[in-house]
Amino acid sequence: MKCVDTIARIRREHFVRGKTIKEIARELHVSRNTVRKVLRSGATAFEYEREVQPLPKLGPWRDDLDQLLTENEGRAAREQLTLIRIFEALRALGYEGGYDAVRRYARGLQRERSSSSAAFVPLSFDPGEAYQFDWSHEIVLINGVTTTVKVAHVRLCHSRMLFVRAYPRESQEMVFDAHDRAFAFFKGTCTRGIYDNMKTAVETILVGRQRAYNRRFLQMCSHYLIEPVACTPASGWEKGQVENQVGLVRERFFTPRVRAKSYEELNAWLLDQAIAYAKAHRHPEFADRTVWEAFEAERPSFVPYAGRFDGFHAVPASVSKTCLVRFDNNKYSVAASAIGRPVEIRAYADRIELRQDGRIVGDHSRCFGRGQTVFDPWHYVPVLARKPGALRNGAPFKDWVLPAGLEKVRRKLASVEDGDRQMVAILAAVLSDGLPSVEAACAETLREGVCSADVVLNILARRRDPAPPVTIMTPEALRLAVEPTADCARYDTLRRAV
Incomplete structure (x- = not known):
């Protein structure tokens, strides 16, 4: 088929310069039928598309290829074969043609089955919608x-x-x-x-x-x-x-x-x-x-910000005899008083909160690994009152970082025969008096150069229940009517007498 520039020249030579079909065919070296077709159709371009594809090699295998393509479409998206794999399967059946013929046929079949392309409507939203x-x-x-x-x-x-x-x-x-x-x-x-x-x-x-x-x-x-x-x-x-x-x-x-x-x-x-x-x-x-x-x-x-939503995921759990609760492949400790009854785990994005009867019995930063155990040593302090020896080798107390005063007292008591028992008594006082009070009592004990649980507990008791101030009052019956006056000369007289 002639190019568009040849068609344009044919039209100009005839309609502008008035040349005949015979003259145009002789000058441009085209047939008279081509010149007549261009002039009579009025078209500025001609395209040719084959209506029937012969497919000499693929023709006998068309039914097998259709079956392979249909089966492939019925599979899940992750399991569908590529066209290369389908071509290899067809070759295994005896097909001797090339891959391009299979690809063109499959693409044409896909276009026929998809009757229309997906169309969308543009969306518009109001502010804050x-x-x-x-x-x-x-x-x-x-x-x-x-x-x-x-x-x-x-x-x-x-x-x-x-x-x-x-x-x-x-x-x-x-x-x-x-x-x-x-x-x-x-x-x-x-x-x-x-x-x-x-x-x-x-x-x-x-x-x-x-x-x-x-x-x-x-x-x-x-x-x-x-x-x-x-x-x-x-x-x-x-x-x-x-x-x-x-x-x-x-x-x-x-x-x-x-x-x-x-x-x-x-x-x-x-x-x-x-x-x-x-x-x-x-x-x-x-x-x-x-x-x-x-x-x-x-x-x-915008709708005004309503403040933080208490966004937790709650699940029930049981407490083991070692004061541990399992959640998300990890273990978290709870207070020793929670043993024997179920707890509610409130999982937040960054922390784990453990509740029992509305009371918080544990609060930890959340772990996202597997097989990790998160301890809070203070949860096990009540247990130490019965087993003070666990302070040395207990897993919750490994690498336990105490405040400076408590840590110094602990090191000093480590060399004492009953040092573990004394340290347990000091730690137990934290549960009743609070950590700041016990820390201040330990600091005062260290300043005095005495390191003993009895001294620390005595200081805490005196601060907890201070004694009333002593006031000296003279009864009215013993009050002197005439108060004596000081006379140093009398002392000198006694010296001379001696």
């Missing part, structure tokens, strides 16, 4: 160890302001903490929250948009005055802003791989990066302002 929430998994180096962290993403739909924070888990208490920190940073909340159907929020997917939400998740939404909205399953475009934010944050914040000493340092750095990005980039809809400026303008439309 909605935010979107999602998780992503990123790889970082924390304290020199390669770690996969779970990153919580919050995106304001109107101003496009972003908030990201890294956690070791995607559990419910992490969801609560991420929301609280995001709303505290925004200084307010939106009226709607858009989520996918994560298990920490949605328990059951019902018909249409109806969802059975988690009870604790609904409590959080009620606290912040949020209406939760769950997307249709496998429809990420319904929260497309935060989906795009995941890719943006991964590209700009986590590439190259981030190095940090702790989660606190990593999250402080992520917050700085989010603010810097918002101040440096233009809003996609408001070209005259940055994302940060749009966020500042949106703030008055």
